[in-house]
Amino acid sequence: MKALVINGPNLNMLGVREPDIYGRSTYDDLVALCKRAGSDEGFELVDVYQSNHEGDLIDAIQRALGAYDGIVINPAAYTHTSVGILDAVKAVGLPCVEVHISAVEEREDFRQVSYVRAACIATITGEGLEGYAHALRLIKEHIQNR
Numbered sequence: 327m328k329a330l331v332i333n334g335p336n337l338n339m340l341g342v343r344e345p346d347i348y349g350r351s352t353y354d355d356l357v358a359l360c361k362r363a364g365s366d367e368g369f370e371l372v373d374v375y376q377s378n379h380e381g382d383l384i385d386a387i388q389r390a391l392g393a394y395d396g397i398v399i400n401p402a403a404y405t406h407t408s409v410g411i412l413d414a415v416k417a418v419g420l421p422c423v424e425v426h427i428s429a430v431e432e433r434e435d436f437r438q439v440s441y442v443r444a445a446c447i448a449t450i451t452g453e454g455l456e457g458y459a460h461a462l463r464l465i466k467e468h469i470q471n472r
């Protein structure tokens with residue numbers, strides 16, 4: 327069982343960017359959390375990828391086909407704009423969980439749309455970085471139950 331965690335724009339700035347919303351933990355802390363949670367859940371591999379570029383995120387989703395059993399994705403700002411990311415997740419057909427560190431449902435109107443959600447088995451919001459561990463657990467349960 328292998329999972330790929332994909333993070334979109336500005337998530338490399340965790341710890342620096344708007345700490346009142348996203349907390350003081352860094353991107354390296356997030357990578358470590360995903361690896362640790364993955365091994366706790368019995369994943370043989372959890373890779374963590376980040377890009378600020380939409381096309382690179384789409385390439386990463388496409389490359390996941392045949393290499394991973396599931397995807398955890400926080401498309402960040404592209405959540406609210408990208409049909410391309412939605413189509414890529416649909417194209418590979420891997421189980422995918424959408425994660426947001428903040429409670430997007432309590433924020434601005436423009437954050438209320440998520441394109442990728444239509445291709446995801448679950449959405450997790452407002453759990454901070456622990457939301458990624460939750461997402462990996464859901465991916466594992468989905469894989470084991472099918």
Ligand code: DQA
Nearest residue numbers: 336400402403426427428437
């Ligand atoms: C985010 C929420 C998005 O609206 C925002 O653009 C982000 C991060 C979150 O993790 O809470 O960059 O996806």
